[in-house]
Amino acid sequence: MKILKLIFKNSLRHKLRTALTIFGIAIAVIAFGLLRTVVTAWYSSVKAASANRLIVRQSVSFIFPLPYSYREKIAQVPGVKEVTFANWFGGTYIDKNNFFARLAVDADTYFEVYNEFVLPKDQLDTFKKERNSCVIGADIAKKYHLKLGDVITLDGDIYPGRWEFVVRGIYQPKFKSTDAMQMLFHWSYLDETMKQEMPGRAGDVGWFVVLINDPAQSASISNQIDGIFNNSTAETKTETEAAFQQGFIQSSSAIITSMNFISFVIIGIIMLVLGNTMIMSARERTREYAVLKTLGFSGKHLAGIILGESLLISFLGGGIGLLLTFPIVSGFSQFIPKGIFPVFEIEPITIIFSCGSAILIGIVAALFPIQRALTTRIVDGIRFSG
Amino acid sequence: MADIIQVKNVSKSYWRDSIETSVLHDISLDIKEGEFMALMGPSGSGKTTLLNLISGIDKPTRGEIIINGTDISRLNESSLAKWRSNNIGFVFQFYNLIPVLTAFENVELPILLTKLSKAERKQHVETALNIVGLNDRMDHYPKQLSGGQEQRVAIARAIVTDPVILVADEPTGDLDRNSAGEILILMERLNQEFNKTILMVTHDPHAASKAHVIRHLEKGDLIQETV
Ligand SMILES: Nc1ncnc2c1ncn2[C@@H]1O[C@H](COP(=O)(O)OP(=O)(O)OP(=O)(O)O)[C@@H](O)[C@H]1O
Ligand SMILES: [Mg+2]
Numbered sequence: 297m298k299i300l301k302l303i304f305k306n307s308l309r310h311k312l313r314t315a316l317t318i319f320g321i322a323i324a325v326i327a328f329g330l331l332r333t334v335v336t337a338w339y340s341s342v343k344a345a346s347a348n349r350l351i352v353r354q355s356v357s358f359i360f361p362l363p364y365s366y367r368e369k370i371a372q373v374p375g376v377k378e379v380t381f382a383n384w385f386g387g388t389y390i391d392k393n394n395f396f397a398r399l400a401v402d403a404d405t406y407f408e409v410y411n412e413f414v415l416p417k418d419q420l421d422t423f424k425k426e427r428n429s430c431v432i433g434a435d436i437a438k439k440y441h442l443k444l445g446d447v448i449t450l451d452g453d454i455y456p457g458r459w460e461f462v463v464r465g466i467y468q469p470k471f472k473s474t475d476a477m478q479m480l481f482h483w484s485y486l487d488e489t490m491k492q493e494m495p496g497r498a499g500d501v502g503w504f505v506v507l508i509n510d511p512a513q514s515a516s517i518s519n520q521i522d523g524i525f526n527n528s529t530a531e532t533k534t535e536t537e538a539a540f541q542q543g544f545i546q547s548s549s550a551i552i553t554s555m556n557f558i559s560f561v562i563i564g565i566i567m568l569v570l571g572n573t574m575i576m577s578a579r580e581r582t583r584e585y586a587v588l589k590t591l592g593f594s595g596k597h598l599a600g601i602i603l604g605e606s607l608l609i610s611f612l613g614g615g616i617g618l619l620l621t622f623p624i625v626s627g628f629s630q631f632i633p634k635g636i637f638p639v640f641e642i643e644p645i646t647i648i649f650s651c652g653s654a655i656l657i658g659i660v661a662a663l664f665p666i667q668r669a670l671t672t673r674i675v676d677g678i679r680f681s682g
Numbered sequence: 683m684a685d686i687i688q689v690k691n692v693s694k695s696y697w698r699d700s701i702e703t704s705v706l707h708d709i710s711l712d713i714k715e716g717e718f719m720a721l722m723g724p725s726g727s728g729k730t731t732l733l734n735l736i737s738g739i740d741k742p743t744r745g746e747i748i749i750n751g752t753d754i755s756r757l758n759e760s761s762l763a764k765w766r767s768n769n770i771g772f773v774f775q776f777y778n779l780i781p782v783l784t785a786f787e788n789v790e791l792p793i794l795l796t797k798l799s800k801a802e803r804k805q806h807v808e809t810a811l812n813i814v815g816l817n818d819r820m821d822h823y824p825k826q827l828s829g830g831q832e833q834r835v836a837i838a839r840a841i842v843t844d845p846v847i848l849v850a851d852e853p854t855g856d857l858d859r860n861s862a863g864e865i866l867i868l869m870e871r872l873n874q875e876f877n878k879t880i881l882m883v884t885h886d887p888h889a890a891s892k893a894h895v896i897r898h899l900e901k902g903d904l905i906q907e908t909v
Contacts, residue, residue, distance in 0.1 A: 299794070305782040587778045590739055591792045591839075592767025594760060674739040678774070 321613025329621035361500035578665030586677025614654030692745030723899035771840030830861025
């Protein structure tokens, strides 16, 4: 269109101011994208939880163990398809910075219940047979260049000592949200060692994982399980895996909520930044707008010129910000220990939000200047010296 | 010749905090087609106000303004905008060019709103710039021009739509003697060669002497006096 040139030239009138505004918008969009990515990553780790799995833990805290003997009783509850269990092992691999989940699990049932950990049949069979073997996620194998037959040595802390495991399986994640940063080995191997060295801790199970037939039954089955162990020495608390996950990261939930909030505050701030620039420009051009009106330009034309400039700036800022968000998020993800978030990626919804915000910001920032340009009478505009 | 501009019993008041200030009192004035009229008077006497009413950028409180048969005091905002772009050419004291546009683009502004093709627009702009003698400055920005040149670009912008009436509010008020002289010669030419009806507000008796008719405003009242 013919007035595009005027819009473009207008935006270049104060090059530094326009550049700073674009820069400010870009920074804000990056911050927004990064925050949203953390927020969505957090929620996706909860979403990744399966609806037909229940977690049975000690009612006070999951750091207290449950007796192995509960397994049989849980299995008898109607609607329960399979019961497996795990212990948090902790420990250190090479050095403290190498964070990933290390779990002692029931080799016979664990992969049945966690069918999103895809393990070739022959590897599973070998794993089941060899008591000091382990299975690792594909991401661990990649990160530490491990292959089948390699030995992983862990320095125990919860379970003191030096522990050696032979890698007999590498599982692939079935979904993008599946955590491929877990190391799983035989609970029985751990338990045998405990029997010899710390008999008091033999037979301890961290938590049970219950596979149920019908997710709709989860509440009643949970109640029944907890009912069995009511008034026993170790009462249980059973909840869906999603609820368990959420509780597991409960401490971070307040931070997530505030990040969520801040990400939208940022949008508000960009509106003010651009709004301010547009108001300054419109004020300086009061006389020019009056002249344009004198020459026959209508309110629509003026609104178009102002809105065009506002959108031009917000799109440039938003576009640059969005383009930079990708490398920055992927750079940022290098610093997040793998395994905290199963997925750390910019989601489409974040991109949509960013683009939508850019449009919204451009429009909102133009409203006041447009209103001013339209309501200023020509005679007042021409007399204006500002 | 017929009266192209008829101002009939026009009054204009401004209100501030519900206090009425009467600026023009019951003014009647006729201007013939092809006339060159100068409007003089002390500061604050209402010259600009009257000019604004005649050129349709302000509305009278009472009375009628009939231009070329149209009572413009009855037109609404948007028809008035359209009417202005077809009938009136404006020249301001401070030129009021758009600083980010070249001389060519400034002159092109009023005809951007028309259906003219790009080539036709170019032709019109070049003709207008030719008349004011600035063909060689087409690609200059306002700040690269002298005051007199800026005002000539502004005049080219005023005539590019080929309006019948030119209004000028102290067009030489901000210029040195020489440049002012050039502008006045140009105004005379536009009047004589191109038959533009011109209404010019001025403080300068020399400028006014170029006109056929001089009218004086005094505290909102018109005093007739013919040269
Ligand atoms: N928009 C306005 N609101 C209020 N009062 C106004 C307005 N415009 C003009 N006036 C008043 O109307 C009177 C006439 O103003 P006008 O600008 O027409 O004078 P002028 O003859 O052009 O003066 P000058 O020679 O200084 O340009 C002045 O007293 C001025 O203060
Ligand atoms: Mg004046």
